[in-house]
Amino acid sequence: MMPPPMPPPSRSSAPAIRPDRTSSGRYSLWRLLREGLAGQRGWSRVWAKAPPRARYRVVIVGGGGHGLATAFYLATEHGITDVAVLERGPLGLGNVARNTTIIRSNYFQPANVRFYEFSLKLWEHLEHTLNFNAMVSQRGTLNLFHTEAQRDLFTRRANLMRLEGVDAEALSRAQVKEVVPLVDLDNGRYPVLGGFLQPRGGTVRHDAVAWGYARGASEAGVDVVEHCAVTGLRRDGQRVTGVETTRGFIAADVVCLAVAGYSSELARLAGIELPIETHVLQAFVTEGLKPVLDVVLTYGAGHFYINQSDKGGLVFGGAIDGYNTYGQRGTLPMVEEVTAAAVTLLPALARVKVLRQWGGVMDMTMDGSPIISATPLEGLVLNGGWCYGGFKAIPAGGFTTAHLIAHGTPHPVAAHLDLGRFAAGRTVDERGVGPFPWLH
Amino acid sequence: MLRIPCPFCGVRDEVEFRYRGDATRSRPGAAEEAAAFAAYVYVRANPLGWHLEWWLHVGGCRRLLKVERHTLSHEIRWVGAPGEQPPPPEKAQAS
Numbered sequence: 001m002m003p004p005p006m007p008p009p010s011r012s013s014a015p016a017i018r019p020d021r022t023s024s025g026r027y028s029l030w031r032l033l034r035e036g037l038a039g040q041r042g043w044s045r046v047w048a049k050a051p052p053r054a055r056y057r058v059v060i061v062g063g064g065g066h067g068l069a070t071a072f073y074l075a076t077e078h079g080i081t082d083v084a085v086l087e088r089g090p091l092g093l094g095n096v097a098r099n100t101t102i103i104r105s106n107y108f109q110p111a112n113v114r115f116y117e118f119s120l121k122l123w124e125h126l127e128h129t130l131n132f133n134a135m136v137s138q139r140g141t142l143n144l145f146h147t148e149a150q151r152d153l154f155t156r157r158a159n160l161m162r163l164e165g166v167d168a169e170a171l172s173r174a175q176v177k178e179v180v181p182l183v184d185l186d187n188g189r190y191p192v193l194g195g196f197l198q199p200r201g202g203t204v205r206h207d208a209v210a211w212g213y214a215r216g217a218s219e220a221g222v223d224v225v226e227h228c229a230v231t232g233l234r235r236d237g238q239r240v241t242g243v244e245t246t247r248g249f250i251a252a253d254v255v256c257l258a259v260a261g262y263s264s265e266l267a268r269l270a271g272i273e274l275p276i277e278t279h280v281l282q283a284f285v286t287e288g289l290k291p292v293l294d295v296v297l298t299y300g301a302g303h304f305y306i307n308q309s310d311k312g313g314l315v316f317g318g319a320i321d322g323y324n325t326y327g328q329r330g331t332l333p334m335v336e337e338v339t340a341a342a343v344t345l346l347p348a349l350a351r352v353k354v355l356r357q358w359g360g361v362m363d364m365t366m367d368g369s370p371i372i373s374a375t376p377l378e379g380l381v382l383n384g385g386w387c388y389g390g391f392k393a394i395p396a397g398g399f400t401t402a403h404l405i406a407h408g409t410p411h412p413v414a415a416h417l418d419l420g421r422f423a424a425g426r427t428v429d430e431r432g433v434g435p436f437p438w439l440h
Numbered sequence: 441m442l443r444i445p446c447p448f449c450g451v452r453d454e455v456e457f458r459y460r461g462d463a464t465r466s467r468p469g470a471a472e473e474a475a476a477f478a479a480y481v482y483v484r485a486n487p488l489g490w491h492l493e494w495w496l497h498v499g500g501c502r503r504l505l506k507v508e509r510h511t512l513s514h515e516i517r518w519v520g521a522p523g524e525q526p527p528p529p530e531k532a533q534a535s
Binding site: 262264265273274275276277278322323324325326327331332333366422423435436438 | 441442454455459461462474475478479481482483484485486487488491493509511512513514
């Protein structure tokens with residue numbers, strides 16, 4: 001008997017249902033009750049462990065927040081499910097699991113306010129969109145100021161935000177003390193003069209973001225491929241044709257790099273140099289405490305931010321160590337600087353033990369703003385350059401990168417984040433320090 | 441913690457120094473195109489490996505040093521004055 005003829009390959013048709021694909025079903029209170037009564041035997045794997053196929057319409061390099069979110073929105077917003085996400089290790093162990101879980105949109109440049117506000121709005125509906133509990137907690141983000149000049153700057157920033165329709169409130173010293181009783185308002189070095197609150201800012205369980213997007217993308221038909229490192233990019237003239245990986249060559253019409261930290265190294269495989277330096281950013285968590293801090297608090301006289309996780313540990317971080325590094329660990333001078341800021345602002349923490357410290361490597365761009373852009377190589381799309389703002393940007397980064405891949409034109413809220421802005425003199429300079437990424 | 445062997449002051453902790461970035465970029469000539477200036481100002485090789493960079497010894501001799509450092513292990517294999525160049529890689533590996 002002759003086998004049936006193969007259908008002609010179609011660029012847009014969804015792949016056939018495959019045996020390795022499982023569905024974890026819809027999560028609900030009813031499901032929880034039913035599984036509780038049935039001995040919890042009905043749960044299944046949250047995303048399919050897909051072996052890579054020989055060709056895809058879109059290959060996304062990097063199974064972190066941005067890569068998974070891009071795949072999810074390609075499948076759900078644009079109907080493009082012939083997509084693979086390649087991750088060199090296990091899913092969600094890179095920067096998506098190394099940040100301090102903060103979400104906010106209190107930026108200074110109006111274009112960045114609009115982009116991060118778009119992200120914040122997607123965060124507000126994320127759990128419904130994904131049917132996954134990401135523990136989105138809009139507990140408020142409180143930025144303190146310590147000088148009169150800083151008061152002016154923050155007032156201006158708050159006014160710019162309100163012009164964009166974003167929430168921002170000024171707090172007096174007494175109100176700051178009411179919100180965070182631990183703060184030493186009259187600390188000897190930098191007395192607190194007041195604060196600036198974004199009530200809709202907050203935190204999200206970062207691991208759940210990776211898992212939720214991976215589950216959503218996998219159920220929509222995307223192949224999430226773990227332990228598959230990209231070692232080369234294949235090109236035909238000025239067009240990308242696929243990626244060489246540790247599991248063989250994979251052909252693709254579009255290759256998207258979502259590997260912040262390693263963007264320069266991956267782009268080099270395509271012969272492209274980027275306006276990026278890689279720097280390490282450290283984070284810390286203390287032993288669990290009773291509830292003492294119910295907002296995200298930032299210190300204005302240094303670079304320090306802190307919030308309390310639902311387990312009770314205080315999660316905090318500071319600035320980058322200050323020189324190019326791919327080492328995901330961090331060095332002692334920054335540990336000293338961050339802990340000095342912590343006990344200046346919150347002296348009661350002096351005896352609290354730090355349980356863990358870790359580092360993640362960031363793409364630091366030359367203007368402090370991210371890059372979501374086509375590249376000189378046709379078919380190669382870059383999502384990177386996230387600086388300090390990668391985690392909070394995950395939904396918007398994925399949404400706008402998916403738009404760029406599907407339509408070939410940038411999404412309006414991310415149009416200012418193109419790679420050409422540097423040569424054209426349209427940099428989005430959030431800090432105003434010039435092309436010195438170790439100062440951002 | 442980096443320990444940087446300053447050729448003028450001896451081995452000192454990194455807290456005495458200020459990082460000044462990639463030392464391989466050189467300013468294009470006045471006749472060059474704007475694109476060459478944009479690349480000079482913004483683009484970086486950013487290698488995972490050996491990196492030639494500027495460090496200013498602010499807490500010591502206040503001289504600008506050229507340092508060759510590995511961006512993953514943080515090992516420093518050569519330090520020199522601004523006008524000097526590190527030995528070629530083969531020689532450095534042999535020594």
